[in-house]
Amino acid sequence: MDELEFIDVRELRICVNTVLNTFYTHSLLLHAAKHQPTTRMEKAVEYYTADLDNFFNQTIKEHAQVILSYLLTICGGEMRHLPKYNQKSLLKKLANKVGICVSPEQIVIKRLRDKIEFGGNRDECYTSIIRYLQCSAKADVQEFARLLVVGFNEVKWVKESMGGKRWGQIAEIAHKYYSGQIETVQFLDTVFTLRHNAGRLFDKMMAFARWTGEDAISEQLKAQAEAKNITELVARLSVIHDGFEPGCVTLLERGKTFGWWKDDLASLCQPKPAIQKGGKND
Template sequence: MQKKLPKPKGKIEYDRLKKKTDVINIAANWYLVLAMKNLAEDKEKQSGTFLRSQEGLLKDLKKEHEGLTADLENLFFAYLLFAVATELMNKDEIKASEKKIASVAGDLFKALPEEEDDLLKFFEKNVPTYAEALSFFMSAKKAFSKLKWDDGFGGKPWAKIADKTIMRLHGEIDPTVFIDVVFDIEHHSGHVFDKHENIRCDGRKLRAILDAKRDGALALLYKKFTEEHKYASSYVKAYYSRGAGAKWW
């Protein structure tokens, strides 16, 4: 039986939704740092001995990846709660009687506010921690998967989004896998980052990042994210320069 991973604990950081976030920048930074960290770890396993400068870089890459991952996970939980709730607010697109809806979803729909502008206050009050978030996502998954929705609303794509979040909350996948899944997952009309005005994402650019990520080569990622396009931050480019100086890539 697979050992469960540590689960997210504590409070959901809803303040992350109150400021503008560029998904393209954070995706490029995260995938570049992850690729550099993984390659550096492979070099460590192969050689067994490191120069002091190489040891310092690997330590810095691990710390940077850990920090970026924790930051993104906090953002994604707050955002996905909001995104799933906005989709649930399309209740009129469910092809079922009120009795059927209640039998499947209980008080889920009644609990949600009528206006999207009130969602953040609703979550801050009613879903303050990851424990409550798990309950919400489980109810949402049931509503999406067990009820018949009109085309283009709810249904299997949103049940999958809720399910992947549940898997992380249960400790079935680690933060790195979870973040990769969230960047990659789509609903009816494309990427998932289109439900909050402060979360900005160009779908064409995100697809380019994901295509480059799937190819896997660090040199290609760096070229795509820093030379052909200015997606990544300068501090991430500095890590790459240090690795090049250490003859790692």
């Protein structure tokens, strides 16, 4: 993926419901634009398609990068629970998996601990992780993400409420996206379906939890899966959550001029940025 500047997402307000609405609406707009027969409006459609591509690169990729920063941070924060368990046997198992034949003190957990400070409360741990992500080379961040995947998937976590396979899935999608194994569309499409052990994903920071209706995400995904066309998609999504990126609403208004749908879909949407400044003390 493109170079990413990691940010402290705790300083933002992020509404994932708006991210989701915007993402799937844009996908259908792009599909509509690219599968139209040649008409006298062909040049206008060409410009419209270019604007859809620009919106994806400028807005939807920003959404993905903010969510990636969040996922890597909370996965690192969850890993702080690991050293509380039977550390020696866990470290030996990790050593076998990653092929590092050295003493337990020198293998994966130590390498993670060398990168960030697992001690203190969750917020202090997040600060350490964010600082590491911001100051490290891409290869080091990739290795950090890979070690998180190993730590969650290859270690027997004692308490079902902590770590384990569900967290491994979260760490794995973050690692794959950052290392360029998957594209933005697959990353976001997968992230919306992931949950940690408590059945949530966006509850680990107030920057997300306060502005995101997590229960509504499942309803939005159901609407997206069942919608047969963009009219049905926007109509159903807007009932569940009416927020859409302002740029997406503008693209909906322009799309209607091509006659691809009859309803005034833009009027169903409230133009609301998915990401805004301010968060920590709000």
